[in-house]
Amino acid sequence: MGTFKIEGGHALKGSIQPQGAKNEALQILCAVLLTPEAVTIHNIPNIIDVNKLMLLLEHLGVKVNKIGKGSYTFQADEVNLKYLESDQFKVDGRGLRGSIMIVGPLLARFGKGFIPKPGGDKIGRRRLDTHFEGLIKLGAKFRYSKEEQFYGVEAEKLKGAYMLLEEASVTGTANILMAAVLAEGKTTIYNAACEPYLQQLCKMLNRMGAKISGVGSNLLVIEGVDSLGGTEHTMLPDMIEIGSWIGLAAMTKSELTITNVSWNDLGLIPETFRKLGITVEKRGEDIFIPAHKDGYEIQNFIDGSILNISDAPWPGFTPDLLSIILVVATQARGSVLIHQKMFESRLFFVDKLIDMGAKIILCDPHRATVIGHDFKSTLKSTTMTSPDIRAGVSLLIAALSAKGTSHIQNIEQIDRGYEHIDDRLRAIGAKIERID
Numbered sequence: 338m339g340t341f342k343i344e345g346g347h348a349l350k351g352s353i354q355p356q357g358a359k360n361e362a363l364q365i366l367c368a369v370l371l372t373p374e375a376v377t378i379h380n381i382p383n384i385i386d387v388n389k390l391m392l393l394l395e396h397l398g399v400k401v402n403k404i405g406k407g408s409y410t411f412q413a414d415e416v417n418l419k420y421l422e423s424d425q426f427k428v429d430g431r432g433l434r435g436s437i438m439i440v441g442p443l444l445a446r447f448g449k450g451f452i453p454k455p456g457g458d459k460i461g462r463r464r465l466d467t468h469f470e471g472l473i474k475l476g477a478k479f480r481y482s483k484e485e486q487f488y489g490v491e492a493e494k495l496k497g498a499y500m501l502l503e504e505a506s507v508t509g510t511a512n513i514l515m516a517a518v519l520a521e522g523k524t525t526i527y528n529a530a531c532e533p534y535l536q537q538l539c540k541m542l543n544r545m546g547a548k549i550s551g552v553g554s555n556l557l558v559i560e561g562v563d564s565l566g567g568t569e570h571t572m573l574p575d576m577i578e579i580g581s582w583i584g585l586a587a588m589t590k591s592e593l594t595i596t597n598v599s600w601n602d603l604g605l606i607p608e609t610f611r612k613l614g615i616t617v618e619k620r621g622e623d624i625f626i627p628a629h630k631d632g633y634e635i636q637n638f639i640d641g642s643i644l645n646i647s648d649a650p651w652p653g654f655t656p657d658l659l660s661i662i663l664v665v666a667t668q669a670r671g672s673v674l675i676h677q678k679m680f681e682s683r684l685f686f687v688d689k690l691i692d693m694g695a696k697i698i699l700c701d702p703h704r705a706t707v708i709g710h711d712f713k714s715t716l717k718s719t720t721m722t723s724p725d726i727r728a729g730v731s732l733l734i735a736a737l738s739a740k741g742t743s744h745i746q747n748i749e750q751i752d753r754g755y756e757h758i759d760d761r762l763r764a765i766g767a768k769i770e771r772i773d
């Protein structure tokens with residue numbers, strides 16, 4: 338388990354370029370299984386989760402060639418389906434959440450898709466019903482081994498169908514979509530997730546020859562085709578990283594420019610930070626955050642009642658940034674209620690912030706009230722363990738704002754989604770070291 342040693346209390350300054358999006362990369366990499374032709378992908382982040390998925394694809398027989406920094410070609414012309422029955426696959430498949438999205442493409446192209454219960458953050462029950470209910474609607478036979486926690490779907494031929502998803506699952510929509518593009522006839526997916534990364538996947542599949550309409554809405558209509566060809570694709574900047582840097586700048590009173598953020602794909606993210614009183618300035622495609630020397634003040638609702646920030650499926654506010662919002666609120670002027678609706682175990686990390694001196698009341702597993710210090714009292718440095726990726730970065734931001742030296746353990750959680758975070762933060766003046 339690696340550890341970051343952080344000396345807090347220093348303002349940062351400069352500009353930072355967000356990496357390619359982790360959660361887009363996981364969808365896009367799975368889509369290379371849909372064609373025997375070469376697919377070229379750019380702006381792939383060098384992070385643990387993506388590297389694990391690329392290794393899994395290689396074990397599956399996909400030819401992976403690096404052609405530049407963050408750019409690779411993939412060719413799935415000799416896929417080794419025997420690997421799906423190997424012990425190695427059980428290890429690889431469990432290593433991350435995104436591996437679940439190989440199932441749809443494998444089923445569509447080869448008639449069978451298997452996956453052990455995938456990994457990812459332990460932030461609540463993360464059921465896969467939406468994925469498999471959708472694939473069953475397309476004609477797949479489903480089986481599940483409870484002992485091995487191993488899922489399987491098989492079908493000689495998939496047939497298009499109408500489906501109303503029980504929940505707008507992000508990876509579920511991607512999985513069903515990637516199966517439907519090669520099914521016979523028309524598939525309609527209602528209550529589809531529609532976040533920018535899914536839009537990117539739809540656009541990529543259409544360039545490969547798929548016929549998807551309704552892109553960007555929650556009603557996707559797919560006319561199945563017989564085969565798909567190669568394409569070239571570039572990943573969007575990671576919006577969760579962008580939100581993390583906005584929070585970091587505010588809480589450390591730093592002037593930061595976040596470059597090339599693709600503003601149109603940020604949804605409610607800039608506005609939500611503004612509700613905490615943070616100045617988020619649009620400068621072309623960059624975000625400029627001035628140093629908040631006099632702090633930042635949380636807005637109330639119009640009727641004067643206390644602000645509530647909660648998550649919702651896109652175009653609602655992403656659950657992956659609520660932990661960051663929460664930590665930033667600990668130094669704001671005013672109070673806010675944070676309501677994490679989608680995951681039930683994602684707020685427990687507030688205990689560590691309370692240890693550092695933050696004023697937080699955990700009302701129940703989903704809700705926390707934060708009473709900001711307005712920088713009248715700084716957080717105390719401490720030693721803590723990163724429980725999940727976003728809580729880990731929130732603790733990192735807390736440590737950079739705290740007085741003294743903190744240690745964050747289990748930093749693999751952070752490395753699974755943030756590329757060389759220590760090097761990039763050092764480049765803007767952070768005192769952070771990786772010590773083992």
Ligand SMILES: CC(=O)N[C@H]1[C@@H](OP(=O)(O)OP(=O)(O)OC[C@H]2O[C@@H](n3ccc(=O)[nH]c3=O)[C@H](O)[C@@H]2O)O[C@H](CO)[C@@H](O)[C@@H]1O
Pocket residue numbers: 360363434435461462463464503504505506507508509650655656657678679680
């Ligand atoms: C690899 C990847 O891409 N991971 C992301 C993906 O996970 P993932 O695709 O696993 O998440 P889902 O969208 O399936 O669901 C997330 C959670 O929200 C609940 N839910 C979902 C939709 C809904 O309408 N109602 C509802 O309650 C689900 O039960 C689950 O607890 O999307 C999540 C939601 O944006 C993000 O947190 C994860 O970072």
Ligand SMILES: C=C(OP(=O)(O)O)C(=O)O
Pocket residue numbers: 359360433434435456457458657726727754
């Ligand atoms: C929850 C997340 O990731 P995963 O779905 O991979 O666990 C996240 O990126 O915040």
